[in-house]
Amino acid sequence: MSVLALSGGIGGAKLAAGLCRVLPPGELTVVANTGDDFEHLGLSISPDIDTLLYTLAGIDNADHGWGRREETWTFMGALETLGGETWFKLGDGDLATHVERTRRLAAGEPLSRITDDFRRRLGIPAQLVPMTDDRVRTRLRTEAGWLDFQDYFVRRRSSPVVREIVYAGAAEARASREFLAALADHTLSRIVICPSNPFLSIDPILSLPGVREALRCTQAPVVAVSPIIGGQAVKGPTAKIMTELGLPVSPAAVARRYADFLDIYVADEADADEVADLAVPVRLTRTLMLTPEDRQTLATAVLAAPGRGL
Ligand code: GDP
Numbered sequence: 165m166s167v168l169a170l171s172g173g174i175g176g177a178k179l180a181a182g183l184c185r186v187l188p189p190g191e192l193t194v195v196a197n198t199g200d201d202f203e204h205l206g207l208s209i210s211p212d213i214d215t216l217l218y219t220l221a222g223i224d225n226a227d228h229g230w231g232r233r234e235e236t237w238t239f240m241g242a243l244e245t246l247g248g249e250t251w252f253k254l255g256d257g258d259l260a261t262h263v264e265r266t267r268r269l270a271a272g273e274p275l276s277r278i279t280d281d282f283r284r285r286l287g288i289p290a291q292l293v294p295m296t297d298d299r300v301r302t303r304l305r306t307e308a309g310w311l312d313f314q315d316y317f318v319r320r321r322s323s324p325v326v327r328e329i330v331y332a333g334a335a336e337a338r339a340s341r342e343f344l345a346a347l348a349d350h351t352l353s354r355i356v357i358c359p360s361n362p363f364l365s366i367d368p369i370l371s372l373p374g375v376r377e378a379l380r381c382t383q384a385p386v387v388a389v390s391p392i393i394g395g396q397a398v399k400g401p402t403a404k405i406m407t408e409l410g411l412p413v414s415p416a417a418v419a420r421r422y423a424d425f426l427d428i429y430v431a432d433e434a435d436a437d438e439v440a441d442l443a444v445p446v447r448l449t450r451t452l453m454l455t456p457e458d459r460q461t462l463a464t465a466v467l468a469a470p471g472r473g474l
């Protein structure tokens with residue numbers, strides 16, 4: 165059973181890890197959002213790729229949701245002493261990822277090849293693919309003006325009110341070769357839209373030329389999991405952004421964003437009333453992933469959910 169999953173960082177990586185555990189080795193391809201990527205302290209940083217790398221390798225920091233487990237912070241401490249920028253925390257082990265990625269990008273290697281090499285060296289049995297090797301940058305028009313993604317998300321803790329979101333460079337970018345190949349694979353048995361932020365993690369992937377159309381045309385059932393449970397996001401600014409963009413904070417509002425390609429929607433059992441009127445078939449289950457078992461149980465439910473033609 166070969167499966168393609170579209171993912172951001174924290175929420176998406178948890179389901180991706182569950183899928184990785186329940187699928188045979190080599191059957192899962194995870195496509196990572198790169199709209200959050202940025203250059204900082206001279207380094208090329210790809211937060212969602214790294215959250216997926218660390219989570220799939222089982223070396224993630226579960227308290228933060230980003231970065232590595234048992235991290236040390238000598239570099240940050242030394243940087244602070246020297247008066248350097250410390251608003252974006254780079255742990256000592258994590259720093260190695262950014263330094264090596266930056267070196268290889270500067271030498272002309274595409275991000276997809278570097279990512280594939282990192283995941284292999286970390287022992288991850290799934291393919292991990294950046295959505296594109298080209299430069300796409302999420303930017304937000306807020307009450308504080310136009311902001312780069314990490315300036316909004318980390319430096320300002322997602323507090324400015326969001327009016328508009330753009331994925332700069334997406335229209336000219338090309339989806340990565342491996343992503344396009346997975347979308348065109350006739351043996352694909354599922355496409356999973358992880359419970360990631362629809363605006364900041366999934367939309368950047370969908371905004372690449374040809375991706376949305378490929379999702380509409382694929383023979384594989386497309387299954388999305390709600391990132392909203394009980395009128396709230398589990399973590400991060402998804403609910404806040406929905407309110408600011410004039411949308412109801414509900415699993416149904418997320419499903420409607422995917423309506424043109426969605427075959428089945430997985431929502432939380434607490435939200436039965438919220439999704440009762442959706443046109444797409446819904447499967448209700450527990451969707452909160454607190455433990456590794458929760459991730460696997462949800463992954464199994466996502467793979468079992470019947471879809472188009474089944
Ligand atoms: P980011 O890129 O690090 O912001 O991570 P994602 O975009 O992949 O995930 C953020 C979303 O994940 C938020 O909307 C959360 O509500 C959602 N999320 C986090 N944990 C869970 C969970 O256990 N279950 C579900 N259903 N959603 C979750």
Ligand code: FO1
Nearest residue numbers: 173200210211214230231251252253254318
């Ligand atoms: N998120 C934070 O809220 N604060 C940080 O200091 C921070 C550092 C950081 C370092 C490396 C990395 O890969 C991710 C990091 N994140 C941090 C996560 C943030 O960059 C992600 O973009 C968001 O979680 C959205 O995906």
